[in-house]
Amino acid sequence: xxxxxxxxxxxxxxxxxxxxxxxxxxxxxxxxxxxxxxxxxxxxxxxxxxxxxxxxxxxxxxxxxxxxxxxxxxxxxxxxxxxxxxxxxxxxxxxxxxxxxxxxxxxxxxxxxxxxxxxxxxxxxxxxxxxxxxxxxxxxxxxxxxxxxxxxxxxxxxxxxxxxxxxxxxxxxxxxxxxxxxxxxxxxxxxxxxxxxxxxxxxxxxxxxxxxxxxxxxxxxxxxxxxxxxxxxxxxxxxxx
Numbered sequence: 581x582x583x584x585x586x587x588x589x590x591x592x593x594x595x596x597x598x599x600x601x602x603x604x605x606x607x608x609x610x611x612x613x614x615x616x617x618x619x620x621x622x623x624x625x626x627x628x629x630x631x632x633x634x635x636x637x638x639x640x641x642x643x644x645x646x647x648x649x650x651x652x653x654x655x656x657x658x659x660x661x662x663x664x665x666x667x668x669x670x671x672x673x674x675x676x677x678x679x680x681x682x683x684x685x686x687x688x689x690x691x692x693x694x695x696x697x698x699x700x701x702x703x704x705x706x707x708x709x710x711x712x713x714x715x716x717x718x719x720x721x722x723x724x725x726x727x728x729x730x731x732x733x734x735x736x737x738x739x740x741x742x743x744x745x746x747x748x749x750x751x752x753x754x755x756x757x758x759x760x761x762x763x764x765x766x767x768x769x770x771x772x773x774x775x776x777x778x779x780x781x782x783x784x785x786x787x788x789x790x791x792x793x794x795x796x797x798x799x800x801x802x803x804x805x806x807x808x809x810x811x812x813x814x815x816x817x818x819x820x821x
Contacts, residue, residue: 581625581626581629581677581735581741582734583629583630583633583673583674584673585680585731585735586673586680586731587680587681587727587728587731587732588680588681588682588716588724588727588728588731589727590716590720590724593715593716594667596715597713597714597715599666599667600713600714601667601679601682601683601714602618602663602665602666602667602669602679603666603667607703607780607784609776609777609779609780609781609784610780610781610784611781611784612784612788613784613787613788616664617662617663617664618662618663618664619660619661619662619663620660620661620662620663620676620678620679621658621659621660621678622642622658622659622660622661622676622677622678623656623657623658623659623740623744624656624657624658624659625740625741625744626676626677626744627642627657627659630674630676633673633674634671634674635674636661636663636665636669636670636671636674636675637669637670637671638665639661639662639663639665639669642659642660642661643660643661643662644659644660645657645658645659645660646658646660649820650802650803650806650817651799651803652803652806652807652819653819653820653821654806654815654817654818654819654820655817655818655819655820656743656817661676677744678700678701681700681728682700682701682714683699683700683701683704683712683714683716683717683724684697684698684699684700684717684721684724684725684728685697685698685699685700685745685748685749686728686732686736686745687745687749688736688742688745688746688749690742690746690805690808690809690811690812691742691812692736692737692739692742693736694728694729694732694736697725697728698749698752699712699717699752702751702752702755702787705752705755705756705766706756706759706766706767706768706783707767707768707769708767708769709721710769711768711769739809739810739812739813739814739816740816740817742809742813743805743806743809743816743817746805746809747802747805750798750801750802750805751793754792754793754795754797754798754801755783755786755787755792755793757792758786758791758792759779759782759783759786759792762782763775763779763782
């Protein structure tokens with residue numbers, strides 16, 4: 581990943597939304613998720629490039645790292661940065677990929693072809709385009725999708741990043757399906773007003789306790805995604821015995 585690369589160009593978009601994307605995802609119904617920082621996930625391949633680029637001042641080291649093993653022994657690590665910069669990150673070009681691509685992420689197939697898009701964080705996946713707090717989604721979605729289609733071509737020649745986007749999509753879909761099973765929908769606009777507090781409480785618990793992802797189906801979907809990508813590109817994750 582080239583940390584000098586910008587994928588979306590929309591200067592001063594923060595003026596139209598109060599800097600929503602960097603302000604911290606506050607929610608009056610959350611009791612455990614803190615709003616004074618944002619947790620940013622970086623897979624190991626990106627984290628090493630992030631450190632090589634010089635990182636962001638005050639965010640030189642991950643606060644937490646988690647290693648995961650696939651059924652074939654392949655391992656990958658996710659590093660978590662805690663960002664409290666509220667948009668004042670320095671140097672700005674060293675923002676992690678999830679920030680550079682906000683507010684949407686690409687849906688990709690195993691070949692690395694973009695087949696669609698989805699909202700870029702697990703806090704945003706419950707909004708329609710109309711109710712989304714980000715004005716880029718409301719007013720410029722087609723433009724930013726076109727930018728990403730053009731600007732992600734090189735990155736999507738790397739199976740590691742194809743896998744990262746596939747994992748992100750699987751994480752999102754399992755959380756949406758978990759909430760839909762409880763409320764009949766995962767769209768906040770479709771929730772009765774007397775159920776809104778319960779809706780967000782269930783989402784918070786699903787995130788904090790990882791209830792949406794503690795299933796054989798989730799594990800199977802992650803493994804299958806890796807196998808499909810590796811079948812085309814060859815093995816790309818280290819095997820740990």
